[in-house]
Ligand code: SF4
């Protein structure tokens with residue numbers, strides 16, 4: 728898998744983890760069944776993305792291949808964890824944001 732997709736998968740995983748730990752009361756580095764399904768789904772979408780290695784970050788995608796329920800869930804996670812992830816993983820966040828800002832022009 729290309730570096731950018733690995734980075735996005737890692738960032739999404741951290742965001743879901745943060746959301747699950749705080750909203751669903753799970754232990755650090757653990758996911759509840761629902762969040763685990765959401766992560767598996769997001770990872771699968773990223774791995775099989777229609778754009779291949781020219782993939783934009785999903786939040787900037789015009790196609791958006793997520794099914795409605797998963798899209799709603801991932802948006803909720805992003806809204807909650809987006810601002811917090813800076814404090815938890817600043818380097819990862821900066822890399823992700825750089826890619827989101829400058830590399831996602833499709
Ligand atoms: S939402 Fe867009 S960028 Fe993300 S996996 Fe689906 S098609 Fe690819």
Ligand SMILES: [Zn+2]
Pocket residue numbers: 746747748751753758759760761762763
């Ligand atoms: Zn959860």
